[in-house]
Amino acid sequence: MKIDVALGSRSYPIHIAPGALAEAGTLTAGLGGRATVAVVTDETVAALHLEALRTALEASGRTVEAIVLPPGEATKSWQHLERLTERLLALGVERGDFIVALGGGVIGDLAGFAAAILRRGCRFVQVPTTLLSQVDSSVGGKTAIDSAAGKNLIGAFHQPSLVLIDPAVLATLPPRELRAGYAEIVKIGLIGDASFFDWCDAHLDAVLARDPAALARAIEAAVRAKAQVVAADEHETTGVRALLNLGHTFGHALESEAGFSDTLLHGEAVACGMVLAFRLSAELGLCPRADAERVAAHVARAGLPADPRGIGLSTDAATLVRHMAQDKKMQRGRLGLILARGIGQAFVTKDVELAQIEAFLGRALAGAAPAGGQP
DSSP: OEEEEOOGGGOEEEEEOTTGGGGHHHHTGGGOOOSEEEEEEEHHHIIIIIHHHHHHHHHTTOEEEEEEEOOSGGGSSHHHHHHHHHHHHHTTOOTTSEEEEEESHHHHHHHHHHHHHGGGOOEEEEEEOSHHIIIIITSSOEEEEEETTEEEEEEEEOOOSEEEEOGGGGGGSOHHHHHHHHHHHHHHHHHHOHHHHHHHHHHHHHHHTTOHHHHHHHHHHHHHHHHHHHHHOTTSSSSTGGGGGTTHHHHHHHHHHTTSSTTSOHHHHHHHHHHHHHHHHHHTTSSOHHHHHHHHHHHHHTTOOOSGGGSOOOOOHHHHHHHHTTOTTEETTEEOEEEESSTTOEEEESOSOHHHHHHHHHHHHHTOOOOSOOO
16 A cells, blocks of 8 residues: 655655565665665664565665664664764765664654754655554654753654555564554544544454554554645644644653653653543533543553553643643744544644643642533
C-alpha cells in the first residue's frame, strides 16, 4: 500500500506492507545519492533489525555505514546530535545523499534533525520500528531534540524523502511500547473521526493482540489521516495540524516531570493528556461528561494511564503548569490548548487561562470531584 503526502516539490510516498524492510533496497533505488548509505539506529533496534536492512540495501549495490546510539529519550540531546553530525560529516555525507533513520521516534527525530542541519539540508528516509513512530512521528517532517526547558523545543520542519512502514517488525515490540503507540492511533478518532473511535473501541483487543488485519487497518487509518493533515497544514499555520497535539501539552508536562525517562513513555503521557483534555473540556461545559468518561475508560482498558495520580510522579499543579508554559504553542503568554466539544470534535483555543488549568490539575492530582460542566 502506498500513501502520498502531497506537498508539491516536497511530496513523498509512505509504503506500508509486511516485508517492506526487505524491500528497502528496491524502494530507495530511485533516490540516487552515493553508494554508501549512513544508517542511524540505536542499540536495541540494531540487534533486531539492522542486519535485515543492511542485507536489503547491499542487495541493491549500496554499502551501509551504521551509526548506533544508545536507546531512550535521553539520546535526543545536544550531546548525541553533535556526535551524530560529526560522524556523518566524517563519512562524507553530501546534500544529494540520504540518511536512513531506523528506529522509533527518538531516532527518527534525532536523525531527521541532523539531516535538516547537515550541510544546510540533506535527505533522509524514515524506517520506523515502533507502532508510535509508524503511525505518528515518522510522518510529517517534525524533527527535534529536547532541552532542559522541555521536549522537542529545538528542531525544524524537514520532510523525509520516503517512509517505509513494515508492520511485521512490530512482532519484536514489547507490549508496553505497543500500547503506548496505540495512543496515537486512537487520537485520530478523538480529534475528528468519531466513527474511527467507535472502531477502535470495538477492535482494541485485536489491535493489542497484534491481529494482522486489525493492526493493518489501524496503521493505515492513522497514517492516511496524518498525511492529509500534514498536506493541508505543513507548518501548523492554519491550526489544522495543531489538532494532532491533542493530549500533548499535558503529556509533555508529565514527561518533563518524569525526566524524559522510561518511567513514562511518550504514548503513555499522551494518553493521560488526552483524558485530561477531555475532562477539562467537560468541566468547562464544552463537552458532555459522558464522552470524557468514555475516553478515560477506553484509555484504561488499553492499559494506559488514565489518571495522573497513577503515574507515580511526585509533582503538583503549579509545576506542571510551568512546564506547559514552555509549550511551543504559547503566543504572547496565551497557551494554544487542544480541547473537545465531544468525541471526534477537537478544536484549538487560547481562551483558557493558565490559572484555570492549574486549578483543574490541582483537583485532578487531589482526586477531587470535577467542577461544573455538562452532565
